[in-house]
Amino acid sequence: MTERTEQQKKVVTRFAPSPTGFMHVGGVRTALYAWALARQNGGTFILRIEDTDKAREVPGSIEQIIESLKWVGITWDEGVDIGGPCGPYKQSERLDTYQTYAKILIGKGLAYADPYSKEELDAFRKQAEDEKRPFLYRNHRPENPPAWDGTTPLRLKTPEIKSYSWTDLVRGELSAGPEALDDFILMKSDGYPTYNFAHIIDDLLMGVTHIFRSDEFISSIPNYLSLYSALGIEHPHFAILPPIMSPEGKKKLGKRDGAKDLLDYRKEGYLPDAMMNFLAFIGWNPGDEREVFTPAQFIEAFKIEGIQRAGAKLNEEKLDWLNKEHIKLMSDADFKAKAISYMSDALKSLPTFNARIDAVLPIIKERINKFGDIAEMETANDLQYFFTDSSYESALLLCAPKQRKGKESMTVTDLVPVYENLKTLIESMSVFTPDAVKEVLWPYAEQEGRGLVLWALRTALSGKERSPDPFTLVSIFGKEEAIRRINIAIQKIHESAQ
RNA sequence: GGCCCUAUCGUCUAUCGGUUAGGACGAAGCCUUCUCAAGGCUUAAAGCCGGGUUCGAUUCCCGGUAGGGUCACCA
Numbered sequence: 001m002t003e004r005t006e007q008q009k010k011v012v013t014r015f016a017p018s019p020t021g022f023m024h025v026g027g028v029r030t031a032l033y034a035w036a037l038a039r040q041n042g043g044t045f046i047l048r049i050e051d052t053d054k055a056r057e058v059p060g061s062i063e064q065i066i067e068s069l070k071w072v073g074i075t076w077d078e079g080v081d082i083g084g085p086c087g088p089y090k091q092s093e094r095l096d097t098y099q100t101y102a103k104i105l106i107g108k109g110l111a112y113a114d115p116y117s118k119e120e121l122d123a124f125r126k127q128a129e130d131e132k133r134p135f136l137y138r139n140h141r142p143e144n145p146p147a148w149d150g151t152t153p154l155r156l157k158t159p160e161i162k163s164y165s166w167t168d169l170v171r172g173e174l175s176a177g178p179e180a181l182d183d184f185i186l187m188k189s190d191g192y193p194t195y196n197f198a199h200i201i202d203d204l205l206m207g208v209t210h211i212f213r214s215d216e217f218i219s220s221i222p223n224y225l226s227l228y229s230a231l232g233i234e235h236p237h238f239a240i241l242p243p244i245m246s247p248e249g250k251k252k253l254g255k256r257d258g259a260k261d262l263l264d265y266r267k268e269g270y271l272p273d274a275m276m277n278f279l280a281f282i283g284w285n286p287g288d289e290r291e292v293f294t295p296a297q298f299i300e301a302f303k304i305e306g307i308q309r310a311g312a313k314l315n316e317e318k319l320d321w322l323n324k325e326h327i328k329l330m331s332d333a334d335f336k337a338k339a340i341s342y343m344s345d346a347l348k349s350l351p352t353f354n355a356r357i358d359a360v361l362p363i364i365k366e367r368i369n370k371f372g373d374i375a376e377m378e379t380a381n382d383l384q385y386f387f388t389d390s391s392y393e394s395a396l397l398l399c400a401p402k403q404r405k406g407k408e409s410m411t412v413t414d415l416v417p418v419y420e421n422l423k424t425l426i427e428s429m430s431v432f433t434p435d436a437v438k439e440v441l442w443p444y445a446e447q448e449g450r451g452l453v454l455w456a457l458r459t460a461l462s463g464k465e466r467s468p469d470p471f472t473l474v475s476i477f478g479k480e481e482a483i484r485r486i487n488i489a490i491q492k493i494h495e496s497a498q
Numbered sequence: 499g500g501c502c503c504u505a506u507c508g509u510c511u512a513u514c515g516g517u518u519a520g521g522a523c524g525a526a527g528c529c530u531u532c533u534c535a536a537g538g539c540u541u542a543a544a545g546c547c548g549g550g551u552u553c554g555a556u557u558c559c560c561g562g563u564a565g566g567g568u569c570a571c572c573a
Contacts, residue, residue, distance in 0.1 A: 018573050053572055114571085121571095132499035134569045153571050171503075179501050180569085188571040195573045219502055219568040242504085243566065252566070285511060289521050308511080310504050311566065318510070318523045366536045382534095401532050442531075454532040466534035 011043030019061030022261035023068040036302040047079030086206040098193040110230040113148035154187040169239040180222040215243040242283040243311040269371025274326035320369040342374040350387040359476040390463030394496035401455035438471040460489035
């Protein structure tokens, strides 16, 4: 494996999820900040898997984690799937490393075997709870613990019961009293290390310089500080990220209360760049008024000082808006390819599809927030009429538009002459851009009544109560098709008059 | 309950002692060709409370309150 360059050693960050299911915004946001810091400094970003809890492990999680990260555009230099100079990057494959360090601590007299049964421990815990005290194992520290044979938990003998204070890159000076310190478990009785132990060893061995983690770990940090001190090592920089709250309640966002699988956003047709932009802004901002960022712009703008301290609620309406902004950034070709992939085969195989799709795309573009909306438009029959006849009621054609107040509805006598005149005008056209069409039809609409003419034309062409304006529609359909549709409308209203 | 963190419009936030407290999302209204969408303009909307420090506090300090986290052989 190639060694890191000096530059790559300066900033080493990692994302270290446990494979217990899908990734939600919280996890990916943590990864994003760590990644951005490494990227902007030419450093190293590592993907490490913390699979030390066999019971909670969900098969397929690692693949899903990798897919989620890759989707939003996060890439790593070293990790489970690609290896690297500090591998392996999966904790279950590093068991002897943790054994080695456990023995070092035992040798120093700073770790000891836990002799209690689960029942005894539960009794201690219950007692503490009854007395409204926090449970502290160290109050029950055995006087003569047996030698550790690996079949019982191994605990840290907290080197010094004291108050700790430390600097957090986001929160500033933090501190905690001695009550926060306890003899926590280093090695479990199944031979696996705890997260609390393993991550510290791995970060040390992998040269991690900055640790990003979410709010809930803040109360564990004093314990980590005692372990660093027991090991005689310096700790990396800490950056605590603000909690993400669920949209409705005030609870921290978790999988049980509605946190979505990140890949669901992909399914709904959000753009990865928009997702990254959205994630970045959950608890961070550049300090100025910019809000739309490409990944490259984000890397450039990211600063740890810009990270919030207070928790933020998830606002998916903002995601929709951001996604629309990113759609505007897409090239026509990209938009077309992506949009078409959300349409049904039935729609795409319509004979007029290829001829008209380029004209229809801009209409779709201004009507969607995310690509999944295209499928919804099709379900609502808002796409088909561009390519094939719409089945509609004559009542729609006869419905009186607002500017014809005083009349409940229009009549055949009102409409037929209008349609005939429109046909003549359309017949005379040679250029079919929306502007050119408007130029020809506008004077007539003004003269005859805009409400009447434009409503009549638009409903005849679209068969819809709501649609793009009639000039655009004529420009999409062209002469023959426009006239054909008007003829259908004429026939419809004649039928209704009988 | 102990320990810890946090606190500006409904939501996300700017402000690093002096501002008409700014922006964005969302909402409402108006305009722009009939409808819809998009766009433009406009409006409503905030410093949790109480003490200090200071000539002056949203900003600094203390207390309260509220919310969150944590007290696992989970991470």
